[in-house]
Amino acid sequence: MIRLLIADDHPVVRAGLRAVLESEPDFAIVAEAATAERAVELAAEAEVDVVLMDLQFGPGSAMNGAQATAAITARAGAPRVLVVTTYDTDADTLPALEAGATGYLLKDAPPEELAQAVRAAAAGRSALASSVADRLLERMRTPAAALSARETEVLGLVADGLTNQQVSQRLHLSQATVKSHLVHIYTKLGVDSRTAAVREARGRGLIR
Amino acid sequence: MIRLLIADDHPVVRAGLRAVLESEPDFAIVAEAATAERAVELAAEAEVDVVLMDLQFGPGSAMNGAQATAAITARAGAPRVLVVTTYDTDADTLPALEAGATGYLLKDAPPEELAQAVRAAAAGRSALASSVADRLLERMRTPAAALSARETEVLGLVADGLTNQQVSQRLHLSQATVKSHLVHIYTKLGVDSRTAAVREARGRGLIR
DNA sequence: TCCGGCATCAATCAAAAGGTTGAACTCCGC
DNA sequence: GCGGAGTTCAACCTTTTGATTGATGCCGGA
Structure with missing residues (x-):
């Protein structure tokens, strides 16, 4: 039983x-x-x-x-x-x-x-x-390519439609830093734009 | 019964x-x-x-x-x-x-x-x-401010992160038309940027 | 029938955002 | 203690956006 x-x-x-x-x-x-x-x-x-x-x-x-x-x-x-x-x-x-x-x-x-x-x-x-x-x-099969905590945080806000400036304010960063994170995200995900990154990350379940 | x-x-x-x-x-x-x-x-x-x-x-x-x-x-x-x-x-x-x-x-x-x-x-x-x-x-209580079908369509693509150009291609329009729709959307929703429009429309359930 | 809303497009222009490159600094593991 | 990954930033250039102005055709209600 x-x-x-x-x-x-x-x-x-x-x-x-x-x-x-x-x-x-x-x-x-x-x-x-x-x-x-x-x-x-x-x-x-x-x-x-x-x-x-x-x-x-x-x-x-x-x-x-x-x-x-x-x-x-x-x-x-x-x-x-x-x-x-x-x-x-x-x-x-x-x-x-x-x-x-x-x-x-x-x-x-x-x-x-x-x-x-x-x-x-x-x-x-x-x-x-x-x-x-x-x-x-x-x-x-795919070697993971996990995002760092900070990168995930940034990408999450980008996915919410925030601009780089809004993200930088929300996270108390400079726009430069946000852009830098995004570049790393792009290379990790194999994409070259924010919208593509969001789509890719959504597909992999990296962000909600 | x-x-x-x-x-x-x-x-x-x-x-x-x-x-x-x-x-x-x-x-x-x-x-x-x-x-x-x-x-x-x-x-x-x-x-x-x-x-x-x-x-x-x-x-x-x-x-x-x-x-x-x-x-x-x-x-x-x-x-x-x-x-x-x-x-x-x-x-x-x-x-x-x-x-x-x-x-x-x-x-x-x-x-x-x-x-x-x-x-x-x-x-x-x-x-x-x-x-x-x-x-x-x-x-x-709120006087509706409903978006037209076309406007909703445009805003939906914008919410997916597409640029005006991409939206225009997807919808077989000129960029001018897309911008025109967006201006109308902004005035209807009382906002002044695409991201704000997306947020507002999401909140009102106008787009998924 | 005329007016207003909707959808479509054009052109211009300043401001904002996005993307690229390069470079510090810290922390952790080897 | 060296190297790499992560976080932070600056300067530069390109693309996009938003504002503005203006115009056309269509459709439906007053």
Whole structure:
């Protein structure tokens, strides 16, 4: 019998996951959490094998699903965490997987796939949605080319449509510095304009 | 007895709505649709009082929830359509309401609120999530200042970071025309730069 | 029917922003 | 302690933008 904890801020989604998974004879839903914090508590208190974890927890929550995943998997004998989310951008997936998630599924997955993923997670095997797996492999092939923290910060503001001057003011820098960061970003991403950089970074999930 | 049709591309959400609403003694779920097209068909065929309609139908679908809503409410004796969606941006809500939706709810609504909204919709009364209602009233107070279709198109490309020249090429216009549109956009929005226009328009839900 | 809004384009010009090059300084790891 | 990566800045030049002025054709409501 696989004991499950469902963590999602949407009552409808919780009910849906419960309905879909309860019909499996070898599953038992032992708890539900509407917040990330509560999920961490319950994962520690209750006897749970697999946590179904949403990533987005609404504006009212200080902790997100990735942080909760890290908190849960940090302790010994922790349950497996299976991330179940709506969107599959790199920006979401990688932190979650780095936080120790055993699998990553999309909410539009058919019920059978969900059940299979839960069984895989319970057995310690990883279960990734194919789109996520594809992107992970893609990521392996390309040598990373990660941006530095400052560069990411600059590019994030550029992506918001700010000009170099506005970015420099926001970050208390000179325009020269901002431009310099941008040049480095361009070379790292293999592009030669701010809009191309934003597009490329979005595609790679480097910025939200 | 209120007869319901659930239209959502996510199996989990369909199951969740079913689970939440089935427990109400005066509700009967008579059909489910995984695509917008199927929802339109079923709304015409089956005896339905209220359609619970998602707005987003995934990349595999040509029709979105707002279009389906319009198609359903167009015919005589049509059921009421209650939009149930995840996000509440102006860009989403207004088309849906214009398409004839009786109500607009967010998926993070508590089950009781959902049930109340369904009863209101069945009775012909409108049911809006408070955040949506707030923005509608706000909209009433501000004298609209709507952008023309062409202006919206131009601003959308500008928001993607395109230069005037790129926009002109994409739209088969001269740069002069693009600039002309932008000037009009600026005066309508009360701003004086492209980035400010993008920010303002985003805030008002004029562009995605 | 006439007027106003919309869409289209032209030309000019100063100011702003963007991109390039080069160069310090700091911090960290080898 | 040397080298490289990251952060910061300056000077220079090119491109873009925004402001302005003005004009044409189309369409729909008063």
